[in-house]
Amino acid sequence: MNYETAIKLDNVSKIYKLYDSPKDRVKESLNPFSKKLHNEFYALKNISFELKRGETLGIIGKNGSGKSTLLKIIAGILNSSSGNTVVNGRITSLLELGAGFNPEYSGIENVFLNGSIMGYTKEQMEQKLPEIMNFADIGDYINKPVKQYSSGMFARLAFATVISFEPDILIVDEALAVGDIFFQQKCNIYMKEQMKNTTKLLVTHDMNAISNMVDRAILLSNGEIKYDGDPLGALELYTKELHTxxxxxxxxxxxxxxxxxxxxxxxxxxxxxxxxxxxxxxxxxxxxxxxxxxxxxxxxxxxxxxxxxxxxxxxxxxxxxxxxxxxxxxxxxxxxxxxxxxxxxxxxxxxxxxxxxxxxxxxxxxxxxxxxxxxxxxxxxxxxxxxxxxxxxxxxxxxxxISPNKTMHALFNNNIDSIKVKRIKK
Missing domain, CATH: 2.70.50.60 (abc- transporter (atp binding component) like domain)
Incomplete structure (x- = not known):
């Protein structure tokens, strides 16, 4: 695979076996050559696309369309049933709120835990800790068990920890939706300005994020790619699906x-x-x-x-x-x-x-x-x-x-009519 290609999927499918009852699962496992007792469900069907280094891809679709399954296969959490997935680079992901965090540990302890999982030493994580604490901005809660956190605080610490690993590929699946609007803007600005060379995959129902954040969008429908291209074109088809x-x-x-x-x-x-x-x-x-x-x-x-x-x-x-x-x-x-x-x-x-x-x-x-x-x-x-x-x-x-390439600070923006700057004596 070319070094400029970060992710490449070739005819990737994910099939789940659905049984009417647990007994059928046992019967089939004991008699593998007998009549099949399951139905096959294609969570993904023949998915193929290539993502360049530094490109930001938005993935949208109705619930059950296969978005999370696709991300988990790319992240290496799930294996595909068929097809090839090639990833060139170091991946960090924010797929499910709380994944990788021990609820009994404090925020700081979880930061070190995640760092060790990613291969960082204690000394390296100590150097990263001030930056993580500053970005998360959760105050004294950093020393409390994360089971006491609100979903918003959880998202703050999780995102701050993930970006500190300086990944080649960042995967985010709706986890930021629980944060307050100001933190969402902070994350979006960071991803756009500080992670330009990072390949990013975003799953979101926020249409404004799709129009502003991504270079390209894929619309999934019933496990298949229905559209791959310009973000606004994906939004058009997605809305047609939602409001037929x-x-x-x-x-x-x-x-x-x-x-x-x-x-x-x-x-x-x-x-x-x-x-x-x-x-x-x-x-x-x-x-x-x-x-x-x-x-x-x-x-x-x-x-x-x-x-x-x-x-x-x-x-x-x-x-x-x-x-x-x-x-x-x-x-x-x-x-x-x-x-x-x-x-x-x-x-x-x-x-x-x-x-x-x-x-x-x-x-x-x-x-x-x-x-x-x-x-x-x-x-x-x-x-x-x-x-x-x-x-x-x-x-x-x-x-x-939507507000493409425009920040909305409140319900509506009101232009500044004039501004003056003048030097005065102290």
């Missing part, structure tokens, strides 16, 4: 009495009436959302132009229509929104009963990365606070906001 209902075919939608074509119909999504509230003299029937004139790819980011279309099924003519939207976070907090009345669009009317298409354009703002939910609504009246809510469609779609 967003991309599935919708029932036939009528527009001006004419059925839409198949391609048009697949872009519209019928709204479940259980999501609707209000007087309902006009109902939001279906919606269609595009991002920068394309289908939703699984993420949105600052500056994206979002066109929200929805079909209104009206039972009568209406004057002074107020159309609006609201975006909530996963906790239900209102993050941002607006309506046509306060935006200066007035005299919106429906001429009679029937089906009408509404098109609303919004520019996505710069906000903290995460998952957000879009609600759309229609009212009737001449004042924002005094009107009839005709129809309110709650949380019609989930949008995943």
């Amino acid at each position: 209902e967003i991309f599935s075919k919708s029932p036939v939608v009528q527009e001006d009495g004419v059925a839409l074509t198949n391609s048009q119909r697949s872009d519209w999504h019928r709204i479940d009436e259980s999501k609707l509230g209000g007087a309902l003299e006009v109902k939001i029937d279906s919606y269609n959302i595009t991002i920068n004139q394309s289908k939703y790819k699984g993420y949105v980011k600052r500056g994206d132009v979002i066109i929200i279309k929805f079909l209104l099924d009206s039972m009568r003519s209406m004057n002074n229509l107020i159309v609006g939207y609201l975006v909530n976070d996963k906790h239900g907090n209102n993050i941002f929104g607006e309506n046509t009345f306060t935006s200066g669009f007035k005299n919106i009317n429906l001429s009679d009963e029937g089906m009408f298409e509404v098109e609303m354009t919004v520019v996505w703002p710069e906000i903290k990365e995460g998952h957000y939910f879009l609600t759309i609504g229609v009212g009737e009246g001449t004042h924002e606070l005094v009107h009839v809510v005709q129809c309110w469609a709650q949380n019609v779609i989930e949008l995943n906001n």
Whole structure:
């Protein structure tokens, strides 16, 4: 294998034997040439890829897709059932929180324990200890048994210990997700700036980490590689897997009495009436959302132009229509929104009963990365606070906001308008 290649997998598979009962396992072991009493489950199937030295690879996929199994094979914890795995370099891994730590030992004792496992002498670990303590920043808890640690403190000490070994290859499997946001940022900055020559494999459900941290991403699905390439492309396919209902075919939608074509119909999504509230003299029937004139790819980011279309099924003519939207976070907090009345669009009317298409354009703002939910609504009246809510469609779609190459310090960033530096006398 070329020295510039850190990891190479060639048709790697991992098969588990599944038995209906423990008795079947015993029967088969005693009679190996008799009828098989197990079913074969492929945790991984013909996985092949090559990772260059210094490259950062993100691995994503739904639970059970084979991510952890793949990392354990690369780390040497598991053996593959078939195929070849070649690793060129010294590996350290952070796969399961607490792995390699004795809960009865203090933090310092566990640091020395892990150092001895990695082949370091006591004297070498004593030299590394101040740096580990400084990075972990858990104070006096370093002298207490780790069974008293919170998951966040555990993650701090584990990561600080692992990076002190200066590995050629670093594997991290969701272990940092339990730490506070400031420590996660500290770890990400360290990996990007201080470990440029280290090959890194990251398994995470944090889409912003994938868009910012990795050079390349692999999407695993049912033990197979479904995608290998640009991180944003992996995010797109991953979100489609998680939210297949967003991309599935919708029932036939009528527009001006004419059925839409198949391609048009697949872009519209019928709204479940259980999501609707209000007087309902006009109902939001279906919606269609595009991002920068394309289908939703699984993420949105600052500056994206979002066109929200929805079909209104009206039972009568209406004057002074107020159309609006609201975006909530996963906790239900209102993050941002607006309506046509306060935006200066007035005299919106429906001429009679029937089906009408509404098109609303919004520019996505710069906000903290995460998952957000879009609600759309229609009212009737001449004042924002005094009107009839005709129809309110709650949380019609989930949008995943990412911030590529941009640090979000809080819910949103507010630019510094001016700054002055001047010398003064002491």
